[in-house]
Amino acid sequence: MADVTITIDGNKVTAPAGTLLIEVCKSIGTEVPAFCYYPGLSLQAACRMCLVEIEKMPKMQTACTVPISEGMVVHTTTDKVRQARKSTLEFLLGNHPLDCPVCDAGGECELQDMTFSYGAAESKFMEAKLHRDEQQWSPVVFFDRPRCILCYRCVRVCGEAMDVWALGVQNRGSASIIAPNEGDHLECEECGMCIDICPVGALTSGAYRYKTRPWEMKHVGTTCMHCGDGCKTTLGVRRHETGMQIVRGDNRDKSGINGDFLCIKGRYAFDVTHSDERLTQPLVRHEGRLTPATWEAALELVASTFKRIRDEHGGSAIGVIGSNRTTNEENYLLQKFARVVLGSNNIDHHRTADFPALAAALKNTQVRTAGMRDVFNAKTILLIGNNPTDQHPLLAWQIRNNVRLHKARLFVVNAQDIKLHRQATAFAQVPSGSEAFAAAFLAGNDSVGESVGGDARNALLAMRQALKGAEEAVVIFGSEIRGAQVKAAVNLASALNAKIACLGDYANSRGAADMGLYPDLLPGYAQTSSEIFTGHWGALPEQPGWNIEQMVNAARDGQLRALLCVGSNPVVRYNVDPFVLQKTFLVVNEMFMTETASLATVVLPAACAYEKSGTFTNTMGDLQVVKKAGDLAGTKPDFEIVIEIADRMGFDVRKLVSLGGGTRADMGQSRGAQTGEADRHAVWLEAQNLEPRMTPFDPAAVLDEIQRLVPGYGEASRLNVAAGNDEHTTALEAGQGSATSDPDLVVPSEDTLFTSGTLGRYSNTLHSVIESRRKVPADKKTPV
Amino acid sequence: MIPVSEQLDHFFTEKMKEYPTQRSFLVPMLLYAQDELGCLSNQAVEYIAGKAGLSQLEVRNVISYYSMLTTKPRGRFHVQVCTNICCQLRGAEDLFEHCKQRLGIGHKGVTSDEQFSLEEVECIGACSWAPAAQVNYDFHENLTPEKMDQVLDEYRSR
Amino acid sequence: MADLVSHPDEVKVVSQRFGKGAAAMDRYLELDGYKAVQKALASGPEWIINEMKASNLRGRGGAGFPTGMKWSFVPKESAKPKYVLCNGDESEPGTCKDRLILEHDPHAVIEGVMIAALAVGAKTGFIYIRGEYRYLVDIMRKAIAEAYARGFLGKNIFGSGVDLDVRWHTGAGAYEVGEESALMESLEGKRGIPRIRPPFPAVVGLWGGPTVINNVETLASVPHVILGGGEWYAKLGTPKNGGTRLFCLSGHVQKPGVYELPLGYNLRKMIDDVGGGIWKGHKLKAVVPGGSSVPILKADEIDLAMDFDTLMKAGTFLGSGGVIVLDDHTCIVKFCLRTTKFYQHESCGWCIPCREGTDWMKKTLVRFHAGGGIKRDIDNLNYLAENMLGRTFCPLGDAAAMPVIGMIKKFREEFEAHLEGRPCPFEEHGAAVEQLPVLA
Ligand SMILES: Cc1cc2nc3c(=O)[nH]c(=O)nc-3n(C[C@H](O)[C@H](O)[C@H](O)COP(=O)(O)O)c2cc1C
Numbered sequence A: 001m002a003d004v005t006i007t008i009d010g011n012k013v014t015a016p017a018g019t020l021l022i023e024v025c026k027s028i029g030t031e032v033p034a035f036c037y038y039p040g041l042s043l044q045a046a047c048r049m050c051l052v053e054i055e056k057m058p059k060m061q062t063a064c065t066v067p068i069s070e071g072m073v074v075h076t077t078t079d080k081v082r083q084a085r086k087s088t089l090e091f092l093l094g095n096h097p098l099d100c101p102v103c104d105a106g107g108e109c110e111l112q113d114m115t116f117s118y119g120a121a122e123s124k125f126m127e128a129k130l131h132r133d134e135q136q137w138s139p140v141v142f143f144d145r146p147r148c149i150l151c152y153r154c155v156r157v158c159g160e161a162m163d164v165w166a167l168g169v170q171n172r173g174s175a176s177i178i179a180p181n182e183g184d185h186l187e188c189e190e191c192g193m194c195i196d197i198c199p200v201g202a203l204t205s206g207a208y209r210y211k212t213r214p215w216e217m218k219h220v221g222t223t224c225m226h227c228g229d230g231c232k233t234t235l236g237v238r239r240h241e242t243g244m245q246i247v248r249g250d251n252r253d254k255s256g257i258n259g260d261f262l263c264i265k266g267r268y269a270f271d272v273t274h275s276d277e278r279l280t281q282p283l284v285r286h287e288g289r290l291t292p293a294t295w296e297a298a299l300e301l302v303a304s305t306f307k308r309i310r311d312e313h314g315g316s317a318i319g320v321i322g323s324n325r326t327t328n329e330e331n332y333l334l335q336k337f338a339r340v341v342l343g344s345n346n347i348d349h350h351r352t353a354d355f356p357a358l359a360a361a362l363k364n365t366q367v368r369t370a371g372m373r374d375v376f377n378a379k380t381i382l383l384i385g386n387n388p389t390d391q392h393p394l395l396a397w398q399i400r401n402n403v404r405l406h407k408a409r410l411f412v413v414n415a416q417d418i419k420l421h422r423q424a425t426a427f428a429q430v431p432s433g434s435e436a437f438a439a440a441f442l443a444g445n446d447s448v449g450e451s452v453g454g455d456a457r458n459a460l461l462a463m464r465q466a467l468k469g470a471e472e473a474v475v476i477f478g479s480e481i482r483g484a485q486v487k488a489a490v491n492l493a494s495a496l497n498a499k500i501a502c503l504g505d506y507a508n509s510r511g512a513a514d515m516g517l518y519p520d521l522l523p524g525y526a527q528t529s530s531e532i533f534t535g536h537w538g539a540l541p542e543q544p545g546w547n548i549e550q551m552v553n554a555a556r557d558g559q560l561r562a563l564l565c566v567g568s569n570p571v572v573r574y575n576v577d578p579f580v581l582q583k584t585f586l587v588v589n590e591m592f593m594t595e596t597a598s599l600a601t602v603v604l605p606a607a608c609a610y611e612k613s614g615t616f617t618n619t620m621g622d623l624q625v626v627k628k629a630g631d632l633a634g635t636k637p638d639f640e641i642v643i644e645i646a647d648r649m650g651f652d653v654r655k656l657v658s659l660g661g662g663t664r665a666d667m668g669q670s671r672g673a674q675t676g677e678a679d680r681h682a683v684w685l686e687a688q689n690l691e692p693r694m695t696p697f698d699p700a701a702v703l704d705e706i707q708r709l710v711p712g713y714g715e716a717s718r719l720n721v722a723a724g725n726d727e728h729t730t731a732l733e734a735g736q737g738s739a740t741s742d743p744d745l746v747v748p749s750e751d752t753l754f755t756s757g758t759l760g761r762y763s764n765t766l767h768s769v770i771e772s773r774r775k776v777p778a779d780k781k782t783p784v
Numbered sequence B: 001m002i003p004v005s006e007q008l009d010h011f012f013t014e015k016m017k018e019y020p021t022q023r024s025f026l027v028p029m030l031l032y033a034q035d036e037l038g039c040l041s042n043q044a045v046e047y048i049a050g051k052a053g054l055s056q057l058e059v060r061n062v063i064s065y066y067s068m069l070t071t072k073p074r075g076r077f078h079v080q081v082c083t084n085i086c087c088q089l090r091g092a093e094d095l096f097e098h099c100k101q102r103l104g105i106g107h108k109g110v111t112s113d114e115q116f117s118l119e120e121v122e123c124i125g126a127c128s129w130a131p132a133a134q135v136n137y138d139f140h141e142n143l144t145p146e147k148m149d150q151v152l153d154e155y156r157s158r
Numbered sequence C: 001m002a003d004l005v006s007h008p009d010e011v012k013v014v015s016q017r018f019g020k021g022a023a024a025m026d027r028y029l030e031l032d033g034y035k036a037v038q039k040a041l042a043s044g045p046e047w048i049i050n051e052m053k054a055s056n057l058r059g060r061g062g063a064g065f066p067t068g069m070k071w072s073f074v075p076k077e078s079a080k081p082k083y084v085l086c087n088g089d090e091s092e093p094g095t096c097k098d099r100l101i102l103e104h105d106p107h108a109v110i111e112g113v114m115i116a117a118l119a120v121g122a123k124t125g126f127i128y129i130r131g132e133y134r135y136l137v138d139i140m141r142k143a144i145a146e147a148y149a150r151g152f153l154g155k156n157i158f159g160s161g162v163d164l165d166v167r168w169h170t171g172a173g174a175y176e177v178g179e180e181s182a183l184m185e186s187l188e189g190k191r192g193i194p195r196i197r198p199p200f201p202a203v204v205g206l207w208g209g210p211t212v213i214n215n216v217e218t219l220a221s222v223p224h225v226i227l228g229g230g231e232w233y234a235k236l237g238t239p240k241n242g243g244t245r246l247f248c249l250s251g252h253v254q255k256p257g258v259y260e261l262p263l264g265y266n267l268r269k270m271i272d273d274v275g276g277g278i279w280k281g282h283k284l285k286a287v288v289p290g291g292s293s294v295p296i297l298k299a300d301e302i303d304l305a306m307d308f309d310t311l312m313k314a315g316t317f318l319g320s321g322g323v324i325v326l327d328d329h330t331c332i333v334k335f336c337l338r339t340t341k342f343y344q345h346e347s348c349g350w351c352i353p354c355r356e357g358t359d360w361m362k363k364t365l366v367r368f369h370a371g372g373g374i375k376r377d378i379d380n381l382n383y384l385a386e387n388m389l390g391r392t393f394c395p396l397g398d399a400a401a402m403p404v405i406g407m408i409k410k411f412r413e414e415f416e417a418h419l420e421g422r423p424c425p426f427e428e429h430g431a432a433v434e435q436l437p438v439l440a
């Protein structure tokens, strides 16, 4: 819309006509207080905090609903306005408890802040305040009715933004109350968005409430360790006897690619970090039983055995399985360790999407990959396969809210009637397994029409028609499409002039792929002979190594003598017969005694993503920072473990991590008996006059190398990443890829909102909500 | 099994066709269902939610807004005494007090034989014929405690 | 059901068929029924709106907005269907006139809705009747069915080629639903929470389509305007206040009832002559002249012509036509409490000032009337009301605030007489001060 000029408190401001006055005020730093107004949610005009005077209008107007028009003259600081704000607060405080010191929101309460700003200090109310006992609506959601100021934010975020509609308003007048959908409890997605958005202490989190005060925590903004979407989550950390304990996850500052959003996992499933079942001591198999050992002894055993096998049988007798949940730096280091130190290309990981095939299919096309932000701004979205509501909650949020706020058109092709159907302009249900044919058909290939069957064919035909001339489109496909079939998705994206994205399941599934955890691909989907890497690392094993399946077979045949398995549970994921691994020297870095760990010769207790630093790449290729929030005594990050093994194998770790003046002496000093101090290592280094960055344990040094060597990562701004923002990477476009890896090796996690692979099994919160045992009711209709 | 009679269900289906959205007839539907069932039981809510294409929560949100709708059973004869200003000026408070005594129940109470329930209500549109009361949907106007007794007796004998 | 009254000063226009059995179709036709709509059909929208403008008919629902002008705001072209909505929610304390119209002359309402629809180009009208008026819903259902049976409604009405539907709908107990935007929400099957305005209903109303909303009495007057002509109707009243209206006399008059009088009729005369004076030989104390929401007038302030403009000048409103008369045995505090209790009960709860303000005022007044008042309460009540006025989401907040401000202003001494534990001076039995939960 055309720009208009208005006057706010004497200042001229120009903004597009129709912009809400409250937003214009905000843009020039003029505070207009508001409870019910929330950007992106429907307008309520209910709290009346935002009343301002506008010349020529007899009554004060709510800035949250007035669109600006030329020549408007607005006053926001007159006595009348201040009195209106003050009296509204007085109205609220009449019944609102004044026990801020014991309220869970104390210090983070908008009512408290506004009372401070606009003064409603004198108590005019003499009647007894309304009291109601606090209610527990779910293991994670509590409701304290008297504190509720009825701003309806929770109701709207749950309904409009989450499309869950689990909260309602009941009764009327002063008896009005927010009510959960099941009478006395909630059945929903348990995302906790209602808690985050509540301006006061009415909705509180079961995980956090009454544990601490906001100002007693350290707040660490990092990336969620669960699914492949990569939400930013701010962890609240406080001191604890076993180190630092995480007590809260939220996204209060609304930064990052997820804005307001977090799902139950991002918000609560940090609890795996302090699970009773965490491994905190290395274990070595002794007379058939895993028995506690010192780090020293365990690492020595691992290093000497690896060295012996390598020297006696060659590197190809050793295999490495990497992780979907370790950082890019760790993954990069791990495959470099395998190739350079062990001399083996036998490296793989639990694949949940066929990224190499996508890289190969993108060759010689103009198609670019889409970032998570693109999904929120695209005009057309075509989703083939997957169920983002369960498997990619942030992606689902982006799609839903793009449709709601920007009127984007969503087209869904799926074997199931997934929940996003509700937002879809068109939906085609196709037979399971025919997703790629559907893609080809949509791209104009009529010959595959038969493969999808009659009804679906008609639906697809209509969709094809509707997609004609689509602008700013994104094609997103799930793991249903793999191998050579990926080409069909790319062709479709090409035909639509669309960006493309492929959905992998875990926090760093994409990072694992980008960093070359493949037997036949180096980082950046480069061939094993790639000169970029040989030039820097020296000679590398030329032949592609064994993939997971081949490693297992080789173990059965006695050819794979040692296997290092990092943060992965192949025994379950690839259905490995436990007896097969009996003869193999199996080293497992793990947080928990998983099925795979229980077969190990040596188990090394690993730190998790919230206990270390580095970067993750989400499934859309957005690079983000991982920051250390807490520490668990006894564990080490995989990064450190790998360096230590290499070091003990006699390898010059400076060749593994390009580092400066670090000394061998600083190794092993990072964690003492009292590991409460997260930065102890840094303190020690400083005391030694060493620059922290220049040590072999600094992942930043590896990120330097990644940015130097991995195509598609070099352009990412380090500054931006360090500041907690996302940078889109393009390794898929840049890399060679491979369409020939066995598509059967792609094993999707099939996670729901309430599971998170093996890791999720150790989250009490995920278990505690009833929905984890029940299917989320998808049949509930939306109020019109 | 639908909790209401087939005629009523049919009536709803037909009436709903007069509106552009499925939920529009919701409020009358709740009232008529309540008339037949005595109150809006869980089954009634479930049935109406299905009929209107809404979640049960949404139906409850609506029910709880309207003061004539209830999820709790009332007496066979629901005595609603208006005590709003025009009736108050002409003795409604005494009338209501009298009803309480006679029926032995208070505001929103139900007699133990479930024959009567009592409610103090807001203006029922009988201001020029005050004080007034409604028993179910019947208006009784220009009341005195004596007249009220007759009215109650008459219902009791029905 | 309700008794009919009459007085020689009455000018019976909208009530002319009362008591004549006009709810039955044949009788209605004998009494000039459905002639106006045929005239309207023949004359076209522009003519109708001009007649309506000439009639100076102002909305009888309370706000008194000129009806012809309201209709002219509806856009000629609209992508979405247009609607006419008849507001029969009549819940304003002191108001009981729509009830008589719906009982005695339902076809006039239907006809009014039809003419409004023709004027604005709507194809569908809805008549919303409050849930408590079930017998009137039944009468209306029957009347509508008869109109369909005769071909007056439905396809090709009166052979004109025009299709027109009129439907009935009912509420379920909520004063707030009488507010026009809340009414639309209720008709759409939702909680009666008002809508943000603008957009106004004439542009975006029912299901997003342009919608004309008028009171029952307003619409029932329309056929008479059409048949008698706008000018004739206007002349019945005073300048800018055309016609007659139904005044609902209630409270302490000898002969309460609903009387149709020309606009501009003197209020004192209305009480003394029409109403037969104050009952039981008592004296007049005060009058609430336009339903419970409007500021009160003292006995010496009532030499007023009952039209919208005069009352506005006198600091009150003509409102909904409910004239509530208080004698000198009435306790204003108690009256104020009961009024406030009503708004507290009926506030939809959407916005803070109304939800919290009505509740706070009520609690204070309960304590105050029971003898637990302190001096500060009086100013505090006034402060609360002043801070609601003009700041709430819909006019209900104003409706709750205005009476309190008015009563404190005009009867402050009576509030003060309740202070310091003194029993209410009007309580016949000299009621003792109750045990009160005073926390001060
Ligand atoms: C709280 C509130 C309650 C109202 N109740 C009624 C009502 O019961 N009946 C009515 O006709 N108008 C009522 N109104 C007025 C309507 O909003 C609207 O102005 C009226 O129906 C328009 O019709 P008219 O122009 O014919 O008067 C109410 C307004 C408010 C603010």
Ligand code: SF4
Binding pocket: A224, A225, A226, A227, A228, A229, A230, A231, A262, A263, A264, A265, A266, A267, A392, A393, A394, A395
């Ligand atoms: S959507 Fe994924 S990344 Fe975001 S909070 Fe949930 S599990 Fe974590």
Ligand code: FES
Binding pocket: A033, A034, A035, A036, A037, A044, A045, A046, A047, A048, A049, A050, A051, A062, A063, A064, A065
């Ligand atoms: S923010 Fe405008 S009314 Fe609440």
